[in-house]
Amino acid sequence: MAESVRSGMSNKVAKLSFWGVRGSTPTVDRATWRYGGNTPCLELVAPDGTQFILDCGTGLRVLGKRWAEIHGTNSIEAHIFVTHYHWDHIQGIPFFSPLYAGQNRFHFYSFRSEFLGRDSLKQVFEAQMAYPYFPVDLSAMSAARQFSEVTDRDQFEINGTRITARMLNHPQGCFGFRFETSAGTIVYATDNEPGVPKLDQSLRELAADADIFINDAQYTPEQLTTTRKGWGHSSWLAGVKVAQEAGVRNLVLFHHDPDSTDKIVDGVLRDARQKFESVWAASEGMVMSLGEERVEVIMPTTRGGLRQEGHFRARVTGYTEEGRAFQEETVLRDLTLQGALIYLNHSPRLQSELQVTMESPGDEGQNHNHLRFRGYVVRLEPGPEKDQTAVGIVFTE
Numbered sequence: 412m413a414e415s416v417r418s419g420m421s422n423k424v425a426k427l428s429f430w431g432v433r434g435s436t437p438t439v440d441r442a443t444w445r446y447g448g449n450t451p452c453l454e455l456v457a458p459d460g461t462q463f464i465l466d467c468g469t470g471l472r473v474l475g476k477r478w479a480e481i482h483g484t485n486s487i488e489a490h491i492f493v494t495h496y497h498w499d500h501i502q503g504i505p506f507f508s509p510l511y512a513g514q515n516r517f518h519f520y521s522f523r524s525e526f527l528g529r530d531s532l533k534q535v536f537e538a539q540m541a542y543p544y545f546p547v548d549l550s551a552m553s554a555a556r557q558f559s560e561v562t563d564r565d566q567f568e569i570n571g572t573r574i575t576a577r578m579l580n581h582p583q584g585c586f587g588f589r590f591e592t593s594a595g596t597i598v599y600a601t602d603n604e605p606g607v608p609k610l611d612q613s614l615r616e617l618a619a620d621a622d623i624f625i626n627d628a629q630y631t632p633e634q635l636t637t638t639r640k641g642w643g644h645s646s647w648l649a650g651v652k653v654a655q656e657a658g659v660r661n662l663v664l665f666h667h668d669p670d671s672t673d674k675i676v677d678g679v680l681r682d683a684r685q686k687f688e689s690v691w692a693a694s695e696g697m698v699m700s701l702g703e704e705r706v707e708v709i710m711p712t713t714r715g716g717l718r719q720e721g722h723f724r725a726r727v728t729g730y731t732e733e734g735r736a737f738q739e740e741t742v743l744r745d746l747t748l749q750g751a752l753i754y755l756n757h758s759p760r761l762q763s764e765l766q767v768t769m770e771s772p773g774d775e776g777q778n779h780n781h782l783r784f785r786g787y788v789v790r791l792e793p794g795p796e797k798d799q800t801a802v803g804i805v806f807t808e
């Protein structure tokens with residue numbers, strides 16, 4: 412389990428956690444469980460401990476539960492950035508439990524919508540919680556709330572983190588935000604479509620030299636030029652182009668389409684990795700730590716269920732972190748119906764696919780019986796022996 416590193420440790424690390432990565436509407440079907448179904452919500456903890464929240468999709472509810480566990484009745488202060496007012500970016504607000512505790516304090520940042528006028532986000536709160544849409548009155552939200560308006564090209568500082576806001580190309584508008592912390596730079600550019608030269612240039616400037624660049628990758632490059640043109644979203648290929656032109660170090664593909672199954676997102680990630688060295692597909696529960704050396708990525712624990720320890724011989728083929736193909740004989744150490752733990756001499760790439768061929772246990776003599784699995788790498792840790800890697804995989808179709 413990726414535990415929070417809190418500010419008390421006075422490290423020089425910025426920590427970015429993904430609580431919701433799905434675009435448009437939440438999904439609950441099994442075909443999307445691995446990347447996750449909650450709508451956009453990111454948590455950024457700056458090296459000095461300042462808490463930022465980026466967007467208030469349904470992932471915000473889960474973050475609120477986590478904070479309630481950690482903080483109990485201690486007060487929480489956070490700076491919340493709302494990129495725009497489409498449902499998938501505000502849906503979590505009424506379900507964010509820290510808003511109902513008087514000791515907490517929240518600073519909201521968003522833009523003035525031409526459809527709402529002054530105090531746009533405040534109005535969104537009121538409308539969202541008005542009868543008959545929600546049973547609890549806004550007055551129950553006892554946390555202190557402060558609203559600030561940001562406009563295009565604004566730059567300001569919050570406890571040493573420098574923030575830049577840029578308008579992106581999206582129906583009714585959407586803001587991209589750049590956070591320059593002492594540990595490095597994170598750029599969050601959800602909902603945006605390429606094709607308006609001035610705004611494309613603005614996005615490149617926003618993303619310049621970022622350590623982590625999170626970009627809308629809802630559609631395939633084909634959809635983007637045909638059936639989904641003008642819908643306000645981007646593709647992995649457009650994201651790669653911006654990343655290359657802006658000198659980005661890590662690209663995160665974000666805002667997965669509700670109709671994109673895990674298998675489809677796997678394919679998108681594979682395509683993107685052929686064109687750009689360091690790409691990740693945003694995954695619910697994924698944590699990226701930005702320190703002095705490099706970006707460290709931790710995937711969520713997705714392998715539940717009854718764990719069966721064992722010693723199953725297997726052959727594994729896959730790609731190393733450097734992108735070289737490998738094949739290796741090993742044993743599976745434990746096995747559930749969802750995945751397995753294996754020790755390898757190679758270090759495969761996180762979020763890559765391994766082919767595992769297992770001898771069918773208890774089938775001696777009948778040597779044609781093999782079990783074949785495809786596994787998706789979710790965990791890499793030092794193995795028990797030197798130069799070994801303990802590799803956690805989740806089985807895919």
Ligand SMILES: [Zn+2]
Binds near residue numbers: 435497500666
């Ligand atoms: Zn969206």
Ligand SMILES: [Zn+2]
Binds near residue numbers: 495581643
């Ligand atoms: Zn939108």
